[in-house]
Amino acid sequence: MRRAVRLPARTAARTFGTSRALRSASASSRSFYADEPPAPVLATASLPGPESKRHIEDLKSTFETRSLNMMVDYTRSAGNYIADPDGNMLLDVYAQIASIPVGYNNPALKRAAASPEMIDAIINRPALGNFPSHTWASILRSGILRAAPRGLDNVFTAMAGSDANELAYKAAFMYRRQQERGGRDVDFTPDEVESAMRNESPGSPQLSILSFKNGFHGRLFGSLSTTRSKPIHKLDIPAFDWPQATFPQCRYPLDEHAEENARAEKASLDEVDHLISNWRVPVAAVIVEPIQSEGGDNHASADFFRKLRALTRKRNVLLIVDEVQTGVGATGRFWAHDHWELDDAPDMVTFSKKAQTGGYYFRSRDLLPNKPYRQFNTWMGDPAKALLFRAIVDEVERLDLVANTARVGDYLYRRIEELAARHPDHFRNLRGKDRGTFIAFDSPKRDAFLVKAKAFGINIGGSGASAVRLRPMLTFQEHHADILVDALDKVAKSL
């Protein structure tokens, strides 16, 4: 099934991990896709190779390259493997910052992308609020809404994570003011109408969104006001005077520190409660990630989130769950908050990244503003991306990929536990148990760790101050896990 990787004639390939490629105990060691190489391919003596360097130099004059990690040849990338212009192919467990769901050049997505429906959507992009296609309802139902979290039957579509969150905030603020005003049918006062045009209250009210320290919710002005990940994300940008609560400072593994973690979680909930009651700008909603993903893969227990839901309900503020990075299958459930088994669904759940489109699911039509054109913009999403998400959902179902991440995640977690036992210094605070392949650990030499991994054939990312975060695609399997663990072992030995 597998074909050899085409290499530049001038370089000899070094491959890694082949000796262990068959080690996995699972039945699912055959790749989902035929054209993946059996193992990483290193075609140049060092990375980046000469062709990559040439392309990087060329791009410098036209685009931001200071954050460049790797120059990529997407046409030659395949499945879980990312290729560069020199013919190197790395096992990719970073996956475009967790945004590639089902592998590079996935044949099913290729068919969807080449379909007449897709071409139509690309070249005739509608202003969805005014001129929707007669096919839009069916595209939504068979795709975005088919994937809707339990209890959230409605969606407002957006383009990416930042605007998805900001549109959810807008919905929260409009809902809150509507409540304060006495219901959907109560009209705006002349004072509101007039002051809104001056950006002043009461028309532009003093209301806030509460977020958690180390949380990440995007980088536009409203979303950035809730983002508390790193100074470099926030410096020099004006922000709203919104409150932040401490995210539970848990120890890992969570279940082995249940008692002290429960204390940390209670302290966090108390702080949320206190801020809702006392912050100088009234709180309309709380936003939280199921796992703080940019902030260093910080976890809390399902119990914490259930109590947060109860608290927001009691305090009459909305709960927005940001599943931009955690959503679409990687945690062993389609949505990470499914792990909480809530009786009372969140009010809104935002999504993007692996969905390729974005938006917020919402629970009740009460969260629709009382008049049209209040939640509105020219495009309001993109049917082309919605079609792509539908194809992704189809592929997740066809290959049972949520079960795959759950099973492979368990396997991978156990194998990294073994590694951590051997190299306790390089694999600290292993976390993500029972959260599929959404696994992370801390490394004191994190940045060197990430660079070194490339030399052993792995593309891997960091987050927070010292975390190495694993964000493989949903098509990551046991034999990929073996290759990864083998390489991580070599990285640790080499540091």
Place this chain on the structure above:
Amino acid sequence: MRRAVRLPARTAARTFGTSRALRSASASSRSFYADEPPAPVLATASLPGPESKRHIEDLKSTFETRSLNMMVDYTRSAGNYIADPDGNMLLDVYAQIASIPVGYNNPALKRAAASPEMIDAIINRPALGNFPSHTWASILRSGILRAAPRGLDNVFTAMAGSDANELAYKAAFMYRRQQERGGRDVDFTPDEVESAMRNESPGSPQLSILSFKNGFHGRLFGSLSTTRSKPIHKLDIPAFDWPQATFPQCRYPLDEHAEENARAEKASLDEVDHLISNWRVPVAAVIVEPIQSEGGDNHASADFFRKLRALTRKRNVLLIVDEVQTGVGATGRFWAHDHWELDDAPDMVTFSKKAQTGGYYFRSRDLLPNKPYRQFNTWMGDPAKALLFRAIVDEVERLDLVANTARVGDYLYRRIEELAARHPDHFRNLRGKDRGTFIAFDSPKRDAFLVKAKAFGINIGGSGASAVRLRPMLTFQEHHADILVDALDKVAKSL
């Protein structure tokens, strides 16, 4: 060349405007595209027809339909004509809120959308700041950067108009603080680093963007703080305490009221100057539309904009020109601000809509923040949409469409002048002379006017309080203008 429009068997078609289809004096009366109908087709006795109604009803439970204008069958739409599921085909001079550049189902775009390069870009969407494709530099140069305004050789790509503007604001704020700090090489203070995480100054500084009354710059939190179009856009959404200046209150035609308009323009510039010196939150940049498009098609003279450029230069604030709606050829120049013939280019020009992608062009690399990851997000644009824009630029060149809008715009303006002479009540304040097809007029019965136009085969939009705005595609020709004017005449007579 033209084929008959396929109609449902059960309805007889009424067509409009055929008698005048050949009236135009110009040589360019042949359609650019073979499959356009010769005139609007009305297949149902009233609009929406039964099929449309059924689809609208169906969509209601899954999406916002209160702002729905028309249910569309995009597959059957062609060139300048928009089709509905009942077989009606209207001449579309609204064009998805000014965002369709070269006609529905444009064959050249169809080829671009079906190309292997496009399919690759769709299914392998990169995180451009970290993992750009080795083809990205060439895609930028042959597309987005080929279309760059004079003097602005750099671009930062985005997804739509709102985030394009917000990213430009972020660049302006970072630039301003860098100046205040004493240069690119001066590092942040510990106090800045720490306070930014609390959304407090000095890390999150008190700085503002100055915009104009009736301006529209988007609907996310930063962009909405500069939008001053309508209360319904702003009510209940927290906003920054940013200043607004009066946009010149000009009379039309501009050249016939030059003297009093010059006074209005001077008053506006004086107010801008005053606000820059005195507003309680220091101004980092001024943003302005070449024609206030959502706010009612408000024009000012090239002289006004030249003086605004000089004033911002003198006061050391940046000038951002928002070309989201005016850009990409409709005004008879590729960028509307080309009409100003500036010696000193704007600092940034933002774009989206007809470009299908978005972003800001910028003048100097000094506007790049001093460190990576300050202006950054997961996708940072979308190569698929950049490829589409490239195909649009190719088509604009191939068909010389900027010259087309200039020529057809002159013709259309003259013909509406004639109409206005006959129906002075329904065509007031005609404006957009020498601005291509970017033409508008006021109608005291505007909303009825727009509805009525559909009955005569025209899809047309409004803006501001009483404006009818024409936003035909770049492929709108003299024979379309004849059909449009004919219908407008009938609308006026029927009101």
